[in-house]
Amino acid sequence: MAVVIDSDSVPEEDRLEYWSTELARTFINPVQLRFGAGVAFRRKLLAHSLNQVKVFRLTGAASVMARTPATISAFDGDYLSLMIQLRGHCSQAQGGRSAQLGAGDATSHDSSEPFVVRSPAPFEVLIFAFPKVLLRPHVEEVCSQTAVRISSDAGAGSVALPFLRRVGDALQDSAIAEDDVNIGESVVHLIKALYVRPPAARGGRRQPQRHSGDIMRRIRSSIEERLGDPGLTPKTIAELNYVSTSYLHRLFAKHEGMSLGAWVRATRLRRCRRDLMDPSLADRRIIDIASDWGFPTASHFSRAFRNEFGCSPRELRRGLRHPTVDDDGA
Numbered sequence: 001m002a003v004v005i006d007s008d009s010v011p012e013e014d015r016l017e018y019w020s021t022e023l024a025r026t027f028i029n030p031v032q033l034r035f036g037a038g039v040a041f042r043r044k045l046l047a048h049s050l051n052q053v054k055v056f057r058l059t060g061a062a063s064v065m066a067r068t069p070a071t072i073s074a075f076d077g078d079y080l081s082l083m084i085q086l087r088g089h090c091s092q093a094q095g096g097r098s099a100q101l102g103a104g105d106a107t108s109h110d111s112s113e114p115f116v117v118r119s120p121a122p123f124e125v126l127i128f129a130f131p132k133v134l135l136r137p138h139v140e141e142v143c144s145q146t147a148v149r150i151s152s153d154a155g156a157g158s159v160a161l162p163f164l165r166r167v168g169d170a171l172q173d174s175a176i177a178e179d180d181v182n183i184g185e186s187v188v189h190l191i192k193a194l195y196v197r198p199p200a201a202r203g204g205r206r207q208p209q210r211h212s213g214d215i216m217r218r219i220r221s222s223i224e225e226r227l228g229d230p231g232l233t234p235k236t237i238a239e240l241n242y243v244s245t246s247y248l249h250r251l252f253a254k255h256e257g258m259s260l261g262a263w264v265r266a267t268r269l270r271r272c273r274r275d276l277m278d279p280s281l282a283d284r285r286i287i288d289i290a291s292d293w294g295f296p297t298a299s300h301f302s303r304a305f306r307n308e309f310g311c312s313p314r315e316l317r318r319g320l321r322h323p324t325v326d327d328d329g330a
Contacts, residue, residue, distance in 0.1 A: 002171075002178070003047040015041040030071045034064040048171040051184035051246075052134060055171055056127040059087075065117045072112065079111040080142065081129040082191050084161060084168075088123030092116070094147040106150040106161055108191075110143045126168040133239050134188050142195040150194055160190040181246045188244075215241070216255045219248070227268050230294045234260055268293040269308045272301070276316055286313045 005022040007015040016033075023030070023045070035041060043060040083092070085101040092099050092107050094115035099107040109115040110132070135142050152161040167187060170176040176183055219241050226232050237260070238245045252260045271293045275281050281289065287298045290313070295301035305313050 003045075005043075005045040005047075007041055007043045012040060015043075019043055032066045032068055032071060034066070036062060039063070046172065049178055050167075050171075050187060051179055051181045053128055053130045053184040053187050055168060056129065057086075057124070057168060057172065058127060059124045060119070060122065062121050062123075063119055065119075067109070067111065067113075067115045069114060072114070078132050079129045080108060080132050080135060080146075080191075081111065081127050082106055082108045082164070082194075083117075084126040084165060086124040086126055086165070088119060088121050090117055090119040090123060090125075092118075092147050095144075097145075097147040099147050099149040101149060104152045104161070106152070106157065106164075106194075107148060108142075108146045108195075110146050113143075113146075115147065126165060128164060128187055128191065130184075130188055134244070135192060136239075138192060138196045142192065145195050156194050160194055163190060185244055185246065213255065215243070216251050219243075219251065223264060224267065227264070227271060228292055228294050230296045232264065232294065264294075265304060266308065268295065269305055272305065272313070273309060273316070276313055277320060282317075286317070289313075 005019065007019050010018045019041070020030075039061050041061070043058070043063075046057040048055040083101075084106040085103055087103060089100070089102045092101065092109065092115065094109050094113060099105075101107060109117075111129075112132075132139050132143070150157040150161065152158055164187065167176070167183060171178070219237065222240050223232070223237060226236075234245045234248055238248045241248070243251075249260055252258065252263055256263050258266075272289055272295070275284070275289045275292070276286070287301070290298065290301040295304070302312055302314075305311075305316075309316070311319075
């Protein structure tokens, strides 16, 4: 659902406090705002979500917006934001770089480092913000190029920026759905393409593309190393392996024929069954073995184990200690 914050909806003396309070609800990193003498506080924000991508349409009066060490310490969301100038012009500075933007141009900033955006006249911008982890393994390469002007008239900008503007318009017009995972992923890939040059362009040898089976083997290995963590989540697994959560789920459906959650649960249960059958672990409590493999409660573990193997953990152990013998005593 779209979020609208409009400073004109409250009396002028309450606008700054209203804006700061309401802005926190949009999950955008806090900034300092300064307005020139005689310039009234006027700002309006329309916010949407596309999975992990936040899309903001911001209009306002002439101002200076700064992300300072103090605001970074207060809340470091570690986001990359791409800003497209729709109306007016501005300058942006970060990391010793600076960009002068006119209508149609774009630049980016890294929320974990100080930056300044100066808008000398009323403006309108479109901002796409998302966690920097989605840029892996190119985080450093992209963040070293913030506050650099990107033109919509040449190069990758001529393809990416018009598309991104259409995404912003479609969200505003409700032509595409909020939390559209596919559009959100496309946005991230396009923004990455603005900054990441292919290996051939860098003068290096093009690396062969990895097959999804190779990626899947790496992901399975990373999960198995962390099976004992009850807080292991799809988001954590995706970040560890530099893929999106939606791609992660598609991989498991393709290679395992089951959901990621079902695969993790089944793998944990097999590890528990192995340990329960190990004579050297016969003195270990069942709940301790379950806890070793990410099951925090005995009742949950017992139900899952019975559903998987047709008997309870206690019945499995009892059967091992007192095996049934046939009539001839074998």
